[in-house]
Amino acid sequence: MKFLNWLLLLPFIALLWVPFYNRVTPTLCGIPFFYWYQFAWIPLTSLIIWIVWKMGGSNHESH
Amino acid sequence: MNHTDSHTDFWAPVVFIIFFVLTILIGSSIQQIRTLLGSRVATNNSLEEWGLGGRHFGPWITWFLIGGDFYTAYTVIALPALVYAKGAFGFFAMPYTIIVYPFIFFVMPKLWQIARDNGYSTAADIVRARFDSRTLEIIVAITGIAAVIPYMALQLVGIRDVVETLGLPAVTSLIIAFLALAAYTWLGGLHAPALTAFIKDVMIYITVLVAVTLIPLHIHGGYSTLLANPSGSDTVLKAGQALPFATLALSSALAGFLYPHTLTGVLASRSADTIRQNAVFLPIYTILLGLISMLGFMAHAVGINTDTAHHGLIVPLLFLKVFPSWFAGFCLASIAVGALIPAAVMAIGAANLVTKNILPPQKDQKTMVRTSRVAAFLTKLGALLCILFLTTKFALNFQLLGCVVILQTFPAVIMGLMRLRLSTEAILTGWVVGSAVGVGLTLADGLKPFHFLHFGFVSGNVSTALFSMVLNCIVVLLVSWVRPGTLPHHMTHPHLKGETTKFPLAEPYM
Numbered sequence: 001m002k003f004l005n006w007l008l009l010l011p012f013i014a015l016l017w018v019p020f021y022n023r024v025t026p027t028l029c030g031i032p033f034f035y036w037y038q039f040a041w042i043p044l045t046s047l048i049i050w051i052v053w054k055m056g057g058s059n060h061e062s063h
Numbered sequence: 064m065n066h067t068d069s070h071t072d073f074w075a076p077v078v079f080i081i082f083f084v085l086t087i088l089i090g091s092s093i094q095q096i097r098t099l100l101g102s103r104v105a106t107n108n109s110l111e112e113w114g115l116g117g118r119h120f121g122p123w124i125t126w127f128l129i130g131g132d133f134y135t136a137y138t139v140i141a142l143p144a145l146v147y148a149k150g151a152f153g154f155f156a157m158p159y160t161i162i163v164y165p166f167i168f169f170v171m172p173k174l175w176q177i178a179r180d181n182g183y184s185t186a187a188d189i190v191r192a193r194f195d196s197r198t199l200e201i202i203v204a205i206t207g208i209a210a211v212i213p214y215m216a217l218q219l220v221g222i223r224d225v226v227e228t229l230g231l232p233a234v235t236s237l238i239i240a241f242l243a244l245a246a247y248t249w250l251g252g253l254h255a256p257a258l259t260a261f262i263k264d265v266m267i268y269i270t271v272l273v274a275v276t277l278i279p280l281h282i283h284g285g286y287s288t289l290l291a292n293p294s295g296s297d298t299v300l301k302a303g304q305a306l307p308f309a310t311l312a313l314s315s316a317l318a319g320f321l322y323p324h325t326l327t328g329v330l331a332s333r334s335a336d337t338i339r340q341n342a343v344f345l346p347i348y349t350i351l352l353g354l355i356s357m358l359g360f361m362a363h364a365v366g367i368n369t370d371t372a373h374h375g376l377i378v379p380l381l382f383l384k385v386f387p388s389w390f391a392g393f394c395l396a397s398i399a400v401g402a403l404i405p406a407a408v409m410a411i412g413a414a415n416l417v418t419k420n421i422l423p424p425q426k427d428q429k430t431m432v433r434t435s436r437v438a439a440f441l442t443k444l445g446a447l448l449c450i451l452f453l454t455t456k457f458a459l460n461f462q463l464l465g466c467v468v469i470l471q472t473f474p475a476v477i478m479g480l481m482r483l484r485l486s487t488e489a490i491l492t493g494w495v496v497g498s499a500v501g502v503g504l505t506l507a508d509g510l511k512p513f514h515f516l517h518f519g520f521v522s523g524n525v526s527t528a529l530f531s532m533v534l535n536c537i538v539v540l541l542v543s544w545v546r547p548g549t550l551p552h553h554m555t556h557p558h559l560k561g562e563t564t565k566f567p568l569a570e571p572y573m
Contacts, residue, residue, distance in 0.1 A: 008165035015158035016313060018305035024298060032290055034299045038157040039353055042346045045161050049168050050343045 004056035011045045075383065076229045078392030079399070083243075086262050086400045090247040090255035090407075097254065109428040113252035114415045114435055115184050119333040122340045124257050128408070129328040129341060130348045131260030133319065134160075136221040136402035137214075139267070139355055143381075144374035146359025147367075151300050154356055158312040160349040163319050168342035171320065172335035173480050177553055179330075185412075186326055186476045187420035193479040193551055194487045202494060203472050204420035207323040208413045208442065210465030214322070215409045215446035216458040218402040220375070223450070225395045228379035234451070240399070241447045248407045248443070249436050253331060256407040263404050266397035268351065270382075274394070275354045278361045278385055289360050306523035307513050314529035318470045321477075323412025324405060375455075406443070414439035460510045467501040470532040474539045479551060486548030489539045497535025501527055 014020075015038070024032040089096070111117055120128060138156070146153030174189065183189050186207060191200035219237060226236040247255050279285040290298060300308055320326060332338050362377045365385060369376050382394045417438035418431055425431040449458055475490050504514045504527045513524035549555065 005169065008169055011162050011165055012313075015162055016309045018300065018309050022300045022305055029286070030288075030290070031286055032298055034151060035154070035290060035353075038154065038161075039350065041158075041161055042349050042353075045164055046343050046346045049164060049339075053168065053339045053343065 002056065004052045007048050007052055010048055011041060014044075015041055074388040075392035075395065076231060078389045079225075079229055079396045082266070082393060082396035083399050086259050086396075086403065087243045087247055089262065090259040090403075091250045093251040093254045093258055096258075110415070110418065110431040110435055111182075111184070113432045114411055114418075115327065116253040116257055116331045118179060118331055120257060120331045120337070121333055122337050122344075124260075125328065125332045125337050125341050126344055127260040127264055128257045128331070129325065130345060131256065131263050131401070131404040132328050132408045133325055133345075133405075134348050134352055135214075135218060135405040136398045136400075137217045137405075138352065139398050139401060140221050140224060140375050140378055141217075142352065142356045143359035143362065143378050146356045147362050147377050148359075148374055151298060152304055152308060153359060154353075155308045155312045155315075156356065157349065157353050158309070159315040159319070160352055161346060162312065163316040164342045164346055166316060167320060167329070167345075168339055170477060170480065171329050171338050171342075174326075174476075175330060175332060175335050175338055177480075180553075184327075184330060185323065185415050185419055186321065186472065187416055190472075190475045190479060191420070194475070194485075194490060194548070196487045196490075199475055199487060199490060200420050202491075203475055204416040206468050206472050207321075207416050210469040211323050211409045211413050212442060212445050212449065213458045213461035213465050214324070215406050215413075215443065216449040217455075217462060218406040218409070219446055219450055220455050220458060221402040222399045224375045225379050225399050228376055228383060229392070229395060237447065237451065240403075241443060244403055244406055244410070245440055245443055247403065248410050248439050251407075253327065253408070253411050256404045256411075257331070259400070260404050263397065263400045266393070267401055270394040270397045271351055271354050273390075274361075274382070274385075275357060278358075278365065278381075281385060282361070282364045289357070289364055303523060306521075306525060310524075310526035310529045311512065314466070314470060314526040314532070317473060317532070318466050318528065321469050321472055322409075323416055324409040327408055327412040327415065406446075410439040410443050411435075413442040417442075463510060463512055464502060464505060466512075467505055467528040467531060468498055470528045471497040471501065471535055473532055474536055478536065478539065482550060482554060483540075483543065484547035484550055485539060485543045486546050488546060489542035489548065492542050493535040493537075493539035496538045497531045500534055501531030504531070 021034055021037040023034065026033055028036045109117075116124075142153060142156055177189060177192075178184065181188075181192060183192065185204070187200045187204040190203045191197065219240065222240045223233050223237050226240075227233045279289060282288055320329065329338060332341070358378055358381060362381045365381065367377050367380050367384065369380065378398070379395055382391045386394065414435040418425065418435045422434065425434055449461070471494050474485070474493050478485060479490075505511070508514055508527070512526060512528070514527045514530060516522060516525045516530065
């Protein structure tokens with residue numbers, strides 16, 4: 001299940017490729033995309049790390 | 064400042080002082096409190112205990128400690144100030160404090176394992192063992208200390224800003240805050256910030272949640288107005304800001320946990336899984352950080368005006384303007400306490416480096432603890448002198464260079480863990496090149512964090528720290544390719560690792 005580690009790269013791609021989210025629309029309750037997109041990546045990142053942790057087998061140290 | 068309401072000048076400082084003093088008293092008497100509560104180990108007689116909390120902080124304490132230590136008071140003051148001045152660009156701290164967690168999850172359990180199995184307590188310990196080099200050990204130790212002193216100075220600046228806004232005398236308050244911090248660290252060791260971080264976090268969460276709920280109610284249209292039309296700042300990034308935004312976020316994320324204070328928090332965890340679990344739950348603080356950054360927009364909306372030299376005052380001024388004075392006092396105390404905790408961990412991290420990596424080996428644990436206490440005191444004194452006799456500007460510039468040099472330890476500390484035959488010469492050459500280029504460019508650009516670069520078809524401002532670190536890594540790989548070194552010990556001697564994990568202390572408190 002080591003391949004799951006690659007999922008950890010997703011937040012890097014999603015947040016460091018700035019042109020993708022540097023925009024006002026679509027707004028969410030009047031909040032520009034730029035802000036709610038970044039906020040949305042907080043729980044998403046936690047979820048990704050949790051998945052990799054629980055299913056990637058890294059809690060039983062690699063030997 | 065608004066002096067029309069005499070209550071403002073009375074209740075705010077009183078509430079502030081009560082909360083600040085209470086936290087310091089609790090932190091300083093942490094040994095007595097732990098004895099009363101019948102804690103298992105109640106002595107600070109070994110360096111492991113004083114400087115690393117005996118390495119048995121569980122998930123909760125670690126969460127509070129790293130949270131309190133990584134998201135400093137300076138964050139609460141400087142981030143909104145940056146958003147106030149530069150708009151959306153100030154939000155680089157969001158990607159920074161999100162992508163740092165996959166990195167922590169992937170790297171830090173390995174670092175922790177090596178440190179625990181061998182009794183290492185600093186990055187320099189790990190590097191000395193990996194490369195068998197006293198020179199590299201001293202370089203990593205001195206870099207850590209040099210990078211953390213200005214950081215500590217900025218925490219004291221945070222306390223000073225708060226105290227000044229309350230109308231209390233600045234220099235006297237600074238010296239009092241310094242003495243308080245000194246007593247707190249001397250007596251409590253890492254246990255003091257670990258347990259008082261809880262108080263700080265509760266206070267900061269209350270402050271920020273109340274602020275981000277109540278302040279927009281004063282503004283017609285709430286958040287949509289706040290963000291759709293932030294007066295004088297930008298809603299999204301301007302052309303040419305994307306590259307500096309992304310590279311600054313990445314360099315900060317990579318540097319974040321190379322600092323002695325953050326690494327101390329990680330190494331004090333009781334298990335590798337404690338760290339993994341925290342990588343899942345620490346991002347909760349990033350929500351808080353995002354909301355804190357919004358205070359910068361709110362300050363515009365409620366009409367806070369300060370000249371550029373005093374942008375640090377916008378959050379304290381905002382609180383005093385919109386909250387009843389007793390609650391403003393509480394909020395400002397949360398910032399001051401929030402400065403105290405990281406400052407204490409920084410001093411302890413620096414002290415561990417001095418005692419274990421710079422000075423010759425000490426004869427017994429008691430002497431080591433005494434040496435560390437003195438070293439922690441001296442680094443704090445250095446930070447105090449830095450802002451008393453030099454300027455805040457100096458501390459800021461010094462901090463900027465600190466970020467450049469701390470990233471140059473990345474190959475030694477982090478790449479050293481990988482399955483790469485890195486040699487000591489390679490790491491040294493990379494360090495010299497990276498530091499010379501990084502510091503040189505930063506000075507040549509007039510102490511700016513960015514350098515203008517052309518890469519064929521793309522050009523723009525790139526974080527100087529990141530650029531010099533990449534250069535450093537390339538040199539390390541090239542030299543190691545020509546003159547290979549050895550693999551990390553935990554890969555060449557897996558049997559050793561197997562034995563140490565059977566060690567009775569392996570995971571006793573899981």
